[in-house]
Amino acid sequence: MQEHPETTAITAGRPDVAPDASLNPPIVLTSTFHSDGPVGYGRYGNQTWTALEEAIGALEGAPTLAFSSGMAAISAVFSILPIGAPVVASNQGYSGTMTLLKSFQESGRLEVRFVDIVDTQSVIDAMKGAALVWIESPTNPCLDVADLSTLIGAAKKLGIGVGVDNTFATPLVQRPISMGADIVMHSVTKFLSGHSDVLLGSLSTNDAVLRKRLQDARSFNGSIPGPFEAWLALRGIRTFPLRFNKSQESAKTLVPKLAAHPRITRVRYPGFGAIISFEVDGTAEQTQKVCESSQLIAHATSLGGVESLWERRRRWPIESSSVPEQLIRLSVGCEHVEDIWSDINTALGVI
Numbered sequence: 001m002q003e004h005p006e007t008t009a010i011t012a013g014r015p016d017v018a019p020d021a022s023l024n025p026p027i028v029l030t031s032t033f034h035s036d037g038p039v040g041y042g043r044y045g046n047q048t049w050t051a052l053e054e055a056i057g058a059l060e061g062a063p064t065l066a067f068s069s070g071m072a073a074i075s076a077v078f079s080i081l082p083i084g085a086p087v088v089a090s091n092q093g094y095s096g097t098m099t100l101l102k103s104f105q106e107s108g109r110l111e112v113r114f115v116d117i118v119d120t121q122s123v124i125d126a127m128k129g130a131a132l133v134w135i136e137s138p139t140n141p142c143l144d145v146a147d148l149s150t151l152i153g154a155a156k157k158l159g160i161g162v163g164v165d166n167t168f169a170t171p172l173v174q175r176p177i178s179m180g181a182d183i184v185m186h187s188v189t190k191f192l193s194g195h196s197d198v199l200l201g202s203l204s205t206n207d208a209v210l211r212k213r214l215q216d217a218r219s220f221n222g223s224i225p226g227p228f229e230a231w232l233a234l235r236g237i238r239t240f241p242l243r244f245n246k247s248q249e250s251a252k253t254l255v256p257k258l259a260a261h262p263r264i265t266r267v268r269y270p271g272f273g274a275i276i277s278f279e280v281d282g283t284a285e286q287t288q289k290v291c292e293s294s295q296l297i298a299h300a301t302s303l304g305g306v307e308s309l310w311e312r313r314r315r316w317p318i319e320s321s322s323v324p325e326q327l328i329r330l331s332v333g334c335e336h337v338e339d340i341w342s343d344i345n346t347a348l349g350v351i
């Protein structure tokens with residue numbers, strides 16, 4: 001029987017069992033190692049990273065590399081593509097990824113074919129001759145969902161690489177490697193770490209040649225995680241399924257309440273996960289006022305922590321103009337759902 005992910009999150013990345021061996025991996029704080037070992041220097045490896053990589057790898061089903069942030073992980077993938085390589089990517093998604101891809105497009109570093117990720121046929125049509133398809137699903141912040149298995153199947157038939165940003169779904173909802181994706185990426189900052197206290201990223205791949213190139217990109221761009229951050233993330237992963245399932249259950253309770261609220265015009269929720277995006281019946285300023293009026297929900301960016309957070313995404317100048325001005329992205333935390341709802345209700349009452 002295959003072990004359940006709830007169990008894997010707790011068992012993976014532990015030191016070998018021996019009398020008085022520690023249950024948890026140590027935080028290995030060193031820049032260098034005594035000679036003649038396989039690592040040698042702290043930019044090439046670290047035992048605390050390895051423990052974290054084992055845990056994420058066990059959850060995603062492929063050997064994993066940890067990076068200093070989610071963006072560092074994404075940058076490593078694009079960095080190994082040839083100059084001018086054609087890349088298919090969603091025209092809407094995480095603002096950092098969008099900004100990076102647009103800058104590559106403008107400089108000629110990559111030829112980016114921006115597509116509507118929910119229009120499966122148009123994505124497949126754009127794949128011809130591409131080097132890589134980069135799929136974020138669900139997308140941040142509009143929560144569009146791609147038909148992953150169809151898109152991966154089409155890309156594989158054409159011999160095109162597929163990378164999936166699995167930050168929002170997490171391996172509890174979808175495991176793209178098992179569908180044939182080449183690379184799965186995480187902003188480990190979010191659900192996996194789960195306490196809004198660390199920035200980290202990861203890439204998982206079963207392709208050893210590809211993994212070596214990504215590892216070299218990490219080593220020589222220097223986009224390595226800190227050992228303490230890796231340890232914090234691994235500690236977070238122990239409770240990731242508990243936190244995610246709790247937040248998801250609360251999100252499912254909140255969605256119909258939000259949809260029925262007279263000051264809300266549209267609720268976006270893909271049916272799973274802990275992020276809800278909704279649009280307020282009002283101006284950008286009124287929407288901003290709602291976000292600033294919460295007492296429990298922190299008015300802050302980011303997501304995936306035990307703390308509920310929300311923000312009006314368009315307050316960020318780099319957010320896409322296709323995201324409505326009145327859209328609030330809510331990351332449902334682990335507080336009692338009635339307290340979260342009461343806070344939302346009160347905040348909506350100020351406009």
Ligand SMILES: *Cc1c(COP(=O)(O)O)cnc(C)c1O
Pocket residue numbers: 069070071072094096097136140165167168186187188189190199200201
């Ligand atoms: C936050 C986020 C990223 C970037 O991760 P960082 O850890 O902030 O660098 C990438 N993709 C998605 C979907 C995100 O939410």
